[in-house]
Amino acid sequence: MGDMQFIISASPHIRSEESVPKIMYSVIIALIPAIISSIFIFGLKSLWLIVTCTVVSILTEYIFQKIRKKDVTITDGSAAIAGILLALTLPPGFPYPAAALGAIVAIALGKHIFGGLGYNIFNPALIGRAFLQAAFPVLITTWERPLTWLSQEVDAITIATPLAMMKFDMKFESLEKMLIGNIGGSLGETSAIALLLGAAFLLYKGYIQWRIPAGIFTSVVILGGTFWIIDPSKYPDPLFHILAGGMVIGAFFMATDMVTSPITYKGYWIFGIGIGILTIIIRLFGGLPEGVMYSILLMNAITPLINRYTKPRILGRK
Amino acid sequence: MAEDTNRSLYYEFVKGLWEENPIFRMLLGMCPTLAVTNSAVNGLAMGLATTFVLTCSSVMVSLVRKIVPSQVRLATFIVIIATFVTIADYFLKAFFPPISKQLGPYVPLIVVNCVILGRAEAFSSKNPISLSVADASGIGIGFTLALVSLGIVREILGNGSIFNISIFGEWFEPWIVMLLPAGAFITLGIMIGIINAFTIKKTGKGVCFGCSIGYKLQEKLVTAESMYLTPEELEAAKAKPEKKEKKKKEG
């Protein structure tokens, strides 16, 4: 009995042949359709943006683990995912040095300050994105028109995202355009189809929790729909809410992050519904056009609380 | 005897600069620290105003320390501090209106800066004027240095300039977040982290509230803990961490 050795490690706790790297690489595979569609929509520069963020993320992770004299785990893919996800939330014309700064902040302040993978409270990619949003508010809201590289136009023309158009101009973008991705927006939020494809793969594999996106979409449809019924000329329909902005990528790839989401079934629902409600409130009544990022970060912050109050009852106890 | 006073005068002055720096070490007076350090000039002005209030009120508190009954000492100290804060506020308004406008409500808010009441309560109410002045000006200058260094970092990154002199070319895209409250928290956190990292290397242990920081009062070391705890509680508190350390070693 005294010889029993307990290995205490951080989440994600995985037994069976599934391992952290395997899940992480599956997520990367699931992101490939979105990456390809972003390259198709915005040209090669979106590839370079993704490469920059990914390489810098991995480098930062390496340096931090060396400084802290920990095992170097850059091959497990978690830093690469943070980099790719960060790049997918950036606008296509975003300068590379600024993107690299975002990647450094994401890994350093979002992850290793707390102790590395498994200890971080917030989604690292979103920390990086939130920092960039606060640091370069003009650059990060300069959206290029999609498909300009096809028509050989010299100047990339900036346009507004569907959400910004809704907020400031009271115009609603057509849903078909938003589904395919022929709209202004960040790399990974434009084409909903590509993201759904990857999400379907992950759901099939069981690597992401369906309850979280389900909670998000249910609350978005109900709350967004309520406002739409009240005044359709002022508020967009629920489908618009789901397809616009970072809703799809946020719901499937960011909110479902194993480390920063709750660990109980009831917790998944609370977490998802909370994100949905906050997003609708920020989008319709807040100062900013998009609210998915802040909603996820806020719900990340109260995840420990959710875990505490949804702790399952131990069998035989009241 | 004279030599002795001199040495402790020097000690009381120097300790505030680094060893007991109110911001980097004691984490006191966070409100002005985070709110007005968005540029080096603002940090400097705030620091100097605070130093002025701190030094003057220390003199007054030390002067009246024997006639003020202990029941009303806090009220008395606050009145004294508020008086000097108001004087500083009028002075800035009359002679440096742009700086006064920049600092806004944070000048009157010096009244509630815990560094000042803390020094009055912990030091100048128990020490003669000369020592109190040394202590207050040391702490005040330490406070100013910390505010200016925070202000410099935030101004460089957030505005691309030092003391309003632009240092980068056109290519520099300012990090606006550094001028916002979030930037203050990030900068302060990282700076304290770096300072602690170096201190730990040097002393072999982290610096924390009440660990080793304190000042000598009549040959006795007064720490933050000994100020607020009774001798029995202090003994109990001392005993606990040792046990923990033992356990760690065994484990």
Added chain:
Amino acid sequence: MNKTVIRMLLVLTSVGVISGGALSGVYKAAFPRIERHRLEELKRAIFVVLPDAKNYKTLEKNELKVYQGIDETGNPVGIAFEAKGNGFQGKISMMVGIDNQFEKLTGMLVLDQIETPGLGAKIAKDKFQSQFKGLSISPEITYVKNKKPEKPNEIQAITAATISSKAVVKILNRQIKEITETFKLN
């Protein structure tokens, strides 16, 4: 027991009296300077928004206070007034100049604002403020984004700070309407 109470009273009272006395002295010494700065600032702001004015007089009506600008010969050149309202983060206050016919603005100067530095704070920059010079106010001021204004009553909003720009326009429209209704008749 009683002795301590009396001592407490004595000490507190005397500290209060001394500090009050000291403060009133300092106030007396500083007040003229502070007041002079305030008036200078006001004057400077009025002359910025009413470029033709050489002097001004204060008019008051229905609890509204405006400053009428006067040129060398004593003719009124327009009215300046303070406009205040909520911005993105806090109160914005501006000095606005309007011509005698209440048709055009002669200038706008932001006096106080706490908008986001580098973004909304650009409303206090010349580039934004100068747009209001000669701006038509009929039927009301509007803003456009990311393109040059075409109509005489349009201004260009600051990129990525639409909310602050919008707030300025909203405050101005409301205040201009109020001022026009009150002062246009005379």
